[in-house]
Amino acid sequence: MDALLERARAGLRRVAPAEAAALQAGGGLLVDIRYAALRERDGTIPGALIVERNELEWRLDPTGAHRVPQATGRDLDVVVVCNEGYASSLAAVSLRQLGLHRATDLIGGFQAWRTAGLPVQEQAGQPAPPGGTAGSRREAGP
Template structure:
């Protein structure tokens, strides 16, 4: 009999193993090829915080509902189980867990950006201020 690991750290390890986490530059390339960048930072719902051009802000608690193609509450872009979603948060842990959950719910191409927004900004990629596309 095998013992199943439990707890937050185990969940992060499991999510890390099952996801194809992207670097910020890879995330930018995927966005250019049609992937949706999804900002799950709570602070992103407030005006004035820096964000990523073209990213959609969705409350972490509503994420699966808003991206489920069968939900009446989905965003218009969530029209296929095959859609590519690249989630990001501030540092990468919340978006990693969220992407893992989306995969368990059938969105098999969901992933996350390693290092989150902090890594994006640190890579010198373009950021915007105060123009968030909030879909919560």
């Protein structure tokens, strides 16, 4: 798995949280692929599109019948966000294979975004974590 991840990342120019925020501010699309339990526990990035991993390619293919309105073309800046930056690398490669040549992922995932002090929207009914952070729970993988 480590070798697969290394090969996937070799073809990406991954972005840090501040650059992801700048891309979003400039019209790029942040796509949160974390599963619901993580979003409920930790919150979400304001303005990020929520698309769980198993639907990602169908929703972001700009020529597909099941695409979201935000999937406007192959030149769209797309930053895939997972919990800690592992699954998002593989997902970004998959989007590139669909022709979204600007797809990349967020180094360190949602946890790095939050640690950088960037905005996080708490989920309805979710108590704010003590000290503004929640304990880290890893996705499958390192």
